[in-house]
Amino acid sequence: MRSFPPQRIVCLTEETVETLYLLGEEDRIVGVSGYAVRPARVRREKPRVSAFTSADIPKILALKPDLVFAFSDLQADIAAELIRAGVHVHAFNHRDVAGILAMIRCVGALVGAGERAERLAASYEARLDEVREATATIARPRVYFEEWEGPLISGIGWVSELVAIAGGDDVFADLSGCAAAKDRIVTQEQVLASMPDVILASWCGKKVVPEKIRARDGWGAIPAVRDGRIFEIKSPLILQPGPAALTDGLDAIRRALALRP
Known part of the structure; x- marks a missing residue:
């Protein structure tokens, strides 16, 4: 410098x-x-x-x-x-x-x-801290965050943490500590077995198509699909590890988790 x-x-x-x-x-x-x-x-x-x-x-x-x-x-x-x-x-x-x-x-x-x-x-x-305290006593939905559609990639560390702060439980929280996307690849069968109540999707800048998610084999049995709780979160709000994720990204997660069928 x-x-x-x-x-x-x-x-x-x-x-x-x-x-x-x-x-x-x-x-x-x-x-x-x-x-x-x-x-x-x-x-x-x-x-x-x-x-x-x-x-x-x-x-x-x-x-x-x-x-x-x-x-x-x-x-x-x-x-x-x-x-x-x-x-x-x-x-x-x-x-x-x-x-x-x-x-x-x-x-x-x-x-x-x-x-x-x-x-x-x-x-x-x-x-x-305020959001964490406000959501501490509410019922916690099971949340699947999809970062990419093919292969399926689950949420990275800060995303999983923000889901928890917003009042949800990331069904693949154990993978969120993996820095590389290739280490967070999951199968359709794994998602189906996890039975999430809410699906949040942000396809790295590509528009999310909920119909494609609903059409996956067997996914009609997933509570999030059955109840219409599939929500897109725009990539600039959640997939950059910066202020946007802590503000508008967190707020988008909170709104999605609060919506009921």
Whole structure:
């Protein structure tokens, strides 16, 4: 990093973009992921330089960033290429709610906004505690979260935690600690055997088609299918490990769990 705090930041995933905007540090951002949609104005304010597992390296280098935020081992090759080009890269690799809160605090510290980041993270912690307390005594539906339809992939760590905070029990909570999607693959038979009361689906940016879920062999016997409790949660709200998941994502889960047939 040539200076502190960094003046020209590229964000290769959505969660660091939203965090910088929430901290009032958006003027430092010079390039973003093509998936960045929060806040809405980011799409007209910032040039798009990457997808998730691919990036326009020449375009990024032309922006002369003094810091690039990346996420997960899936962006390791991008990070390595940028590092070889002399760019300072900070790669996050969190998969749970605690990691999201730590990311917010870390981003704040890296841009000289540590106090604001601490207040923001603390506000989320307080809200999570409030929701957890409010749902502590209600009946807990069994919840299947579907991250992808073929193969079927169950929910990742922070998603499973938010389901629990919202008042549900993730039927595949034992798999949620697996960072890699391939390790969270489940079969139609396993879902059928788990008999979830609610199905939440977010197909990584692809529109969820409830009819396809209902048509799966034998799934008519599943309470969630029988009772019409299949709900889509938009990917930007729940599949990025950042502020969106802790706010609008959590609220979407709560609404789905509260709806009755």
